[in-house]
Amino acid sequence: MDRRQFLRTSIAGVGALASLSLARRSTKAAATQGKTEGKVMLKLCSQDGRIPGKSLKEKVDNLLKWGGVGLEFGGMDVNRAKQLKADLTGTGVGVAALCFGYFSLIDPDEAKRKQAVEAVKRALDAAAEIGSTGVIVVPAFNNHPQLPYEEGRKVLVDLCPAISEHAKKVQSRILFEPLNKGEARFFNRLEQAAGVCRDAKAEGICMMGDFYHMAKEEKDDEAAFIAADGFLHHVHLASRARNLPGQDDRSFVAGFRGLKKIGYQDYCSLECGVKGDPMVEIPKSFAWMKQQWEEAVV
Numbered sequence: 001m002d003r004r005q006f007l008r009t010s011i012a013g014v015g016a017l018a019s020l021s022l023a024r025r026s027t028k029a030a031a032t033q034g035k036t037e038g039k040v041m042l043k044l045c046s047q048d049g050r051i052p053g054k055s056l057k058e059k060v061d062n063l064l065k066w067g068g069v070g071l072e073f074g075g076m077d078v079n080r081a082k083q084l085k086a087d088l089t090g091t092g093v094g095v096a097a098l099c100f101g102y103f104s105l106i107d108p109d110e111a112k113r114k115q116a117v118e119a120v121k122r123a124l125d126a127a128a129e130i131g132s133t134g135v136i137v138v139p140a141f142n143n144h145p146q147l148p149y150e151e152g153r154k155v156l157v158d159l160c161p162a163i164s165e166h167a168k169k170v171q172s173r174i175l176f177e178p179l180n181k182g183e184a185r186f187f188n189r190l191e192q193a194a195g196v197c198r199d200a201k202a203e204g205i206c207m208m209g210d211f212y213h214m215a216k217e218e219k220d221d222e223a224a225f226i227a228a229d230g231f232l233h234h235v236h237l238a239s240r241a242r243n244l245p246g247q248d249d250r251s252f253v254a255g256f257r258g259l260k261k262i263g264y265q266d267y268c269s270l271e272c273g274v275k276g277d278p279m280v281e282i283p284k285s286f287a288w289m290k291q292q293w294e295e296a297v298v
């Protein structure tokens with residue numbers, strides 16, 4: 001399966017992920033040379049709970065009407081993944097990352113870390129079944145028991161090969177999410193998560209970025225995304241106050257420029273609140289982001 005086929009498959013929400021070694025390969029050089037194999041484009045997406053609708057069909061209809069192409073779901077098992085995949089097949093809406101969140105991978109208790117690895121494997125099974133981009137993983141929020149940073153980082157890197165082996169087997173990946181210090185003291189910046197991915201030397205270990213957390217932790221959105229080149233496979237969208245993009249002063253231009261420079265081809269997904277009526281404000285926000293994407297000249 002080549003990259004173009006992979007994109008089509010992702011958008012249709014069916015089928016397996018492309019070869020992870022291909023998907024993880026750095027695209028920076030190719031983008032610089034104008035030879036990116038797939039099309040770099042803004043693939044707008046949303047967590048399913050953010051989109052108004054009494055049923056999945058109503059949500060899909062609204063999303064498509066507003067120019068969205070993907071939905072992100074929360075954690076699920078393989079059975080629910082099968083059902084959702086069937087429900088979405090043929091709609092034109094793909095499945096972005098599955099937002100599982102916390103797994104106790106840096107817990108001081110080794111038995112809990114082993115249980116967490118098994119839980120991540122089951123999450124990968126569901127992500128693979130539904131044709132998702134991958135499993136969002138937070139190693140610890142501030143209120144969870146956790147090893148000190150350096151020790152936790154070493155433990156995490158050591159657990160990655162076992163997780164990656166399963167990810168490769170089912171053709172999926174995990175996506176570490178750096179959060180702001182108020183939520184998690186274990187990696188806050190994209191370059192820290194990229195460092196773990198790099199040190200893990202394991203194909204299924206990847207990461208994401210979230211504009212809300214980045215506004216608090218990154219000095220330069222463009223440089224932050226470039227630091228994640230080769231590992232970045234999901235993006236969360238929110239304004240500075242964690243409302244819809246465009247509802248406050250947060251600019252997305254520098255971040256979008258970084259995404260273009262690394263040849264980013266995965267989803268950008270709403271994870272935010274809304275000020276006002278979602279039926280009015282979400283399409284306005286999508287239009288505003290398309291404008292920001294155009295302004296991100298590289």
Ligand code: MG
Nearest residue numbers: 177210236271
């Ligand atoms: Mg997020």
